[in-house]
Amino acid sequence: MRTVPASRYVDADFLALEQRRIFERSWLMVGRAAELKGPGDYLALKIGDVPVMVLRDQNGTLRAFRNHCRHRGTQLLDEGRGNVKAIRCPYHDWKYALDGRLRHVPGEELFEPLDKASLGLHPLRALEAIGLIWVNASPQGPDLWATSGAIFEEVAPYQLEEMTPVHEHWSTVPCNWKAVLDNATESYHLTRVHGMTVDKHVTTRPEFRTYGDHYRLTLPIADYPWRTWFDAATGRGGPYTPKQMAELHKYVLFPNFLMNVLPYHLTIFQVWPDGPDRCRFFYGFYERKGARGLEWLRVRATWLASRYILREDLAILLRFQDGVRAGRADHHRFHEDERALAHFHDALARWTDAEHE
Numbered sequence: 001m002r003t004v005p006a007s008r009y010v011d012a013d014f015l016a017l018e019q020r021r022i023f024e025r026s027w028l029m030v031g032r033a034a035e036l037k038g039p040g041d042y043l044a045l046k047i048g049d050v051p052v053m054v055l056r057d058q059n060g061t062l063r064a065f066r067n068h069c070r071h072r073g074t075q076l077l078d079e080g081r082g083n084v085k086a087i088r089c090p091y092h093d094w095k096y097a098l099d100g101r102l103r104h105v106p107g108e109e110l111f112e113p114l115d116k117a118s119l120g121l122h123p124l125r126a127l128e129a130i131g132l133i134w135v136n137a138s139p140q141g142p143d144l145w146a147t148s149g150a151i152f153e154e155v156a157p158y159q160l161e162e163m164t165p166v167h168e169h170w171s172t173v174p175c176n177w178k179a180v181l182d183n184a185t186e187s188y189h190l191t192r193v194h195g196m197t198v199d200k201h202v203t204t205r206p207e208f209r210t211y212g213d214h215y216r217l218t219l220p221i222a223d224y225p226w227r228t229w230f231d232a233a234t235g236r237g238g239p240y241t242p243k244q245m246a247e248l249h250k251y252v253l254f255p256n257f258l259m260n261v262l263p264y265h266l267t268i269f270q271v272w273p274d275g276p277d278r279c280r281f282f283y284g285f286y287e288r289k290g291a292r293g294l295e296w297l298r299v300r301a302t303w304l305a306s307r308y309i310l311r312e313d314l315a316i317l318l319r320f321q322d323g324v325r326a327g328r329a330d331h332h333r334f335h336e337d338e339r340a341l342a343h344f345h346d347a348l349a350r351w352t353d354a355e356h357e
């Protein structure tokens with residue numbers, strides 16, 4: 001698709017369609033496996049309209065359930081992260097084990113006979129891969145490896161599960177969720193928005209490849225003196241090929257996850273819609289566990305630079321959204337350097353057009 005209707009960035013009905021047909025049916029990255037370490041550690045969030053909980057049960061197995069009570073539907077766990085020994089409903093105190101089984105019903109004898117075995121929490125699909133947790137709010141559709149396995153295999157040499165946070169941050173950005181991803185995957189804006197920063201270091205067009213709805217942009221990192229020596233001093237965890245040391249891979253796992261993969265650091269974006277012209281944005285920057293000396297310094301220098309660049313991006317996104325609101329009847333057309341956006345919007349149209357609900 002070389003053009004898209006501007007209304008896709010401002011229309012509440014279109015967002016409702018995206019939530020129902022894309023978010024409620026896709027494999028979504030919701031956090032790092034290291035955040036849910038032991039039994040009872042949980043993460044609760046809304047996927048579209050579906051309240052979801054992901055947790056480790058008593059055996060350390062990762063599980064996901066719909067986050068609502070089988071008595072009369074009350075939301076069980078507060079959104080966010082925490083630890084529980086069991087899941088207790090705040091309304092009439094039904095109690096569920098960490099594996100979802102209904103364990104206790106106060107005053108059970110005053111119900112008509114209850115088949116407790118069939119009143120466990122509704123299970124959802126959840127899996128760990130590359131150190132991250134992936135959840136699907138729909139029981140239907142392809143499994144995670146069918147959609148993303150090729151990418152997981154490709155990044156396996158980078159051992160992303162060893163990465164540890166330098167900085168993690170949630171913020172609210174006043175623009176449509178798609179605009180953040182669009183902006184992060186096109187190089188057409190570099191000269192004007194990042195004239196003093198990235199533009200100087202990007203000399204060639206990124207290579208583009210697709211994996212179904214997902215895609216990758218590969219950017220060569222411009223050469224400089226001492227490069228080989230510097231790379232060798234800061235690239236633990238390999239061995240990495242010179243090619244791996246000299247390339248940044250930017251993966252977008254449709255719909256809302258992006259990662260920049262390099263041997264010595266990792267960047268993660270999650271973008272969640274919060275109204276048609278607002279989104280919740282997670283930015284995480286990671287280094288390999290145990291970074292010291294030059295590697296430590298290199299990671300921090302890169303992190304500071306990327307924060308600065310991100311600020312340039314967020315400023316322009318705000319102006320983008322303000323303008324689009326005024327020109328909602330227009331169509332946007334994509335440049336060759338915005339070809340990843342064309343691919344993304346094709347996938348988006350396929351999902352939102354799909355009839356089967």
Ligand code: FES
Pocket residue numbers: 069070071072073074089090091092093094
């Ligand atoms: S709604 Fe949960 S116990 Fe009544």
Ligand SMILES: [Fe+2]
Pocket residue numbers: 183184189193194309313
């Ligand atoms: Fe940018």
